Amino acid sequence: MSKKLLLKNDHIEGIHTLPIYRANGGYSVLEKALKTMSPEAILEEVKTSGLRGRGGAGFPTGLKWSFLAKPEGVPRYLVCNADESEPGTLKDRYLMERHPHILIEGMIVSSFALGAKTSYIYIRGEYFYIARILEIAIKEAYEAGFLGKNIQGSGYDLDLYVQVGAGAYICGEETALLESLEGKRGNPRIKPPFPAIAGLYGCPTVVNNVETIAAVVPILEMGGAEYAKIGTEKSTGTKLISASGHINKPGVYEIELGIPVEEFIYSEEYCGGISGGKKLKAVVAGGSSVPILPAELILKTSAGEPRMMSYESLGDGGFLTGTMLGSGGFIVMDEDTSIVKNLYTFARFYHHESCGQCSPCREGTGWMEKILLKILDGRGDMKDIDLLWDIQSKIEGKTICPLGEAAAWPVAAAIRHFRSEFEEYIQYPEKIRDIKHYYRLQETATA
Amino acid sequence: MTTTEIQFDSETLALVNNMMKRYPEGKHKSALIPVLHIAQAEFGGWLSVPTMDYVASVMNLKPIEVYEVASFYSMFNMHPVGKCLIEVCRTSSCWLRGAEDVIDHIEKRLNIRVGETSADGMFTLKAVECLGSCGTAPMMQVGADYHENLTIEKVDTLLEKFKDENKQSRYC
Numbered sequence: 001m002s003k004k005l006l007l008k009n010d011h012i013e014g015i016h017t018l019p020i021y022r023a024n025g026g027y028s029v030l031e032k033a034l035k036t037m038s039p040e041a042i043l044e045e046v047k048t049s050g051l052r053g054r055g056g057a058g059f060p061t062g063l064k065w066s067f068l069a070k071p072e073g074v075p076r077y078l079v080c081n082a083d084e085s086e087p088g089t090l091k092d093r094y095l096m097e098r099h100p101h102i103l104i105e106g107m108i109v110s111s112f113a114l115g116a117k118t119s120y121i122y123i124r125g126e127y128f129y130i131a132r133i134l135e136i137a138i139k140e141a142y143e144a145g146f147l148g149k150n151i152q153g154s155g156y157d158l159d160l161y162v163q164v165g166a167g168a169y170i171c172g173e174e175t176a177l178l179e180s181l182e183g184k185r186g187n188p189r190i191k192p193p194f195p196a197i198a199g200l201y202g203c204p205t206v207v208n209n210v211e212t213i214a215a216v217v218p219i220l221e222m223g224g225a226e227y228a229k230i231g232t233e234k235s236t237g238t239k240l241i242s243a244s245g246h247i248n249k250p251g252v253y254e255i256e257l258g259i260p261v262e263e264f265i266y267s268e269e270y271c272g273g274i275s276g277g278k279k280l281k282a283v284v285a286g287g288s289s290v291p292i293l294p295a296e297l298i299l300k301t302s303a304g305e306p307r308m309m310s311y312e313s314l315g316d317g318g319f320l321t322g323t324m325l326g327s328g329g330f331i332v333m334d335e336d337t338s339i340v341k342n343l344y345t346f347a348r349f350y351h352h353e354s355c356g357q358c359s360p361c362r363e364g365t366g367w368m369e370k371i372l373l374k375i376l377d378g379r380g381d382m383k384d385i386d387l388l389w390d391i392q393s394k395i396e397g398k399t400i401c402p403l404g405e406a407a408a409w410p411v412a413a414a415i416r417h418f419r420s421e422f423e424e425y426i427q428y429p430e431k432i433r434d435i436k437h438y439y440r441l442q443e444t445a446t447a
Numbered sequence: 448m449t450t451t452e453i454q455f456d457s458e459t460l461a462l463v464n465n466m467m468k469r470y471p472e473g474k475h476k477s478a479l480i481p482v483l484h485i486a487q488a489e490f491g492g493w494l495s496v497p498t499m500d501y502v503a504s505v506m507n508l509k510p511i512e513v514y515e516v517a518s519f520y521s522m523f524n525m526h527p528v529g530k531c532l533i534e535v536c537r538t539s540s541c542w543l544r545g546a547e548d549v550i551d552h553i554e555k556r557l558n559i560r561v562g563e564t565s566a567d568g569m570f571t572l573k574a575v576e577c578l579g580s581c582g583t584a585p586m587m588q589v590g591a592d593y594h595e596n597l598t599i600e601k602v603d604t605l606l607e608k609f610k611d612e613n614k615q616s617r618y619c
């Protein structure tokens with residue numbers, strides 16, 4: 001049975017407009033929260049709900065909110081992370097494009113709970129047209145008295161702004177995002193201090209993903225305890241999954257956490273099976289940063305249990321035989337896919353996106369891209385596989401921000417599970433000459 | 448071609464001044480990225496040194512503060528580009544669904560390689576990273592518009608359309 005909270009009104013024409021959103025129960029949570037609940041009571045509901053951050057790391061939202069420092073006379077900020085640049089992830093775009101008001105309502109009640117008087121939605125620059133949609137919805141909300149001074153007579157004031165970025169994956173990392181919002185280069189900051197203590201303009205700040213903030217609306221509507229009954233004990237609620245690659249029905253699906261991976265891939269309700277009737281080869285389950293798993297390990301854990309779409313089940317087996325739910329970017333590959341070439345697209349991505357502050361990340365991502373290129377180009381050496389392994393292991397844990405790890409993990413997992421494919425490329429270089437466009441590899445590397 | 452005069456009109460200038468007021472006292476530098484987007488769109492689709500210097504003067508920043516930001520972000524063009532900038536996603540999900548065929552085809556049609564501008568100055572082709580359109584891959588962005596579920600026929604129709612319209616692509 002599907003359970004929809006965020007996308008329950010997906011079929012309703014015009015739901016992006018305020019009148020239709022309201023006619024379908026929209027902004028009733030805001031009225032309830034601002035008129036009948038204290039900020040502490042809202043925080044309690046969010047804690048009880050078990051909601052975990054939907055941006056990738058899965059950190060408990062209530063706990064994060066409780067860390068926010070509240071020094072007297074210092075402003076606090078809520079910043080929504082709408083940078084969504086993790087390859088394979090498109091769910092925030094979908095939600096904001098079709099349901100801008102659920103995000104805005106979530107921003108208002110969350111800002112109220114945190115005591116923020118000014119909040120920002122930082123959206124990647126490429127999503128300009130969605131920034132427009134949000135701005136129109138925000139204007140509607142101001143006109144209806146849901147934003148601005150003395151919201152609905154509650155005495156609470158809030159201003160909400162949309163801020164566009166300009167193309168940089170790293171600005172999804174929360175401290176880089178704050179730097180960018182301050183009008184600087186997106187270089188991540190050294191932590192501590194954490195944003196909860198010193199964030200935007202040095203003031204206490206909470207950064208949350210679009211989906212996390214939107215989820216606060218159904219949580220307050222039904223109560224944290226009811227929300228916690230959905231999903232599994234450690235993965236409560238619903239999750240938006242972005243499905244892409246070799247499947248019959250790519251798109252964004254809201255699932256109840258804990259459904260079997262097999263059902264997600266093969267049922268008509270979701271991905272509808274592998275396109276062209278082919279066999280499944282591998283899945284990247286949570287966006288480009290998480291370890292790739294071969295078909296047998298994504299469908300079943302190493303103990304032979306069915307694998308579920310939840311934080312704990314996808315993580316079962318650690319990185320040896322498991323992966324992560326991450327951002328929910330679910331990329332499916334059929335039997336004919338070249339794992340080495342797919343990895344190359346990731347390595348090129350991370351090299352391109354490294355901010356360059358830390359040498360293990362700046363140099364390591366470049367070397368990994370070069371070596372993979374060399375292998376794809378038919379000039380690989382068996383020693384290159386070990387060298388790749390060595391480089392990725394020297395990035396992990398040695399950088400300012402987790403982009404280093406995000407670049408290392410896919411390389412480690414591809415070698416771990418598909419080493420023989422790398423060996424084949426090296427032993428039979430003529431094979432890869434069949435791969436179309438291999439000439440392009442050289443030129444993109446030198447570009 | 449005449450060089451565009453680097454000066455916002457009064458309406459744009461008012462918009463820019465308003466933008467700077469969105470932020471707390473003394474934090475108007477936060478408006479730099481949005482203002483650079485406007486400057487790029489207004490002054491020929493790229494950020495020349497005079498354009499960046501102008502932005503610095505309007506925002507009361509040092510020119511270096513503008514250069515270092517402009518050069519960090521991939522949407523800011525530090526060199527001239529064609530009137531119509533075509534950005535095709537090349538990352539995993541798009542690659543899996545034929546992005547390379549799309550890039551190949553555009554290269555042949557326009558007789559340029561990735562990174563180049565057509566002789567008539569009309570088109571620049573760029574390969575970019577994931578644009579959050581993986582579920583409708585392959586895709587390309589032109590200005591603010593997303594063109595998704597691309598096929599070779601669709602690409603041809605679009606190229607014709609861009610040529611006919613003869614407009615500068617802009618994000619904002």
Ligand SMILES: Cc1cc2nc3c(=O)[nH]c(=O)nc-3n(C[C@H](O)[C@H](O)[C@H](O)COP(=O)(O)O)c2cc1C
Binds near residue numbers: 052058173401406
């Ligand atoms: C390199 C990198 C990129 C990230 N990109 C995003 C992103 O695009 N969107 C997002 O919500 N979180 C992203 N994150 C995670 C954020 O740093 C942060 O943990 C998140 O916004 C917190 O929100 P949540 O607790 O609601 O998940 C990224 C992290 C890293 C290290």
Ligand code: SF4
Binds near residue numbers: 353
């Ligand atoms: S790990 Fe990479 S992206 Fe992160 S701060 Fe260091 S160099 Fe920049």
Ligand code: FES
Binds near residue numbers: 088580
């Ligand atoms: S991989 Fe092309 S849009 Fe995501």
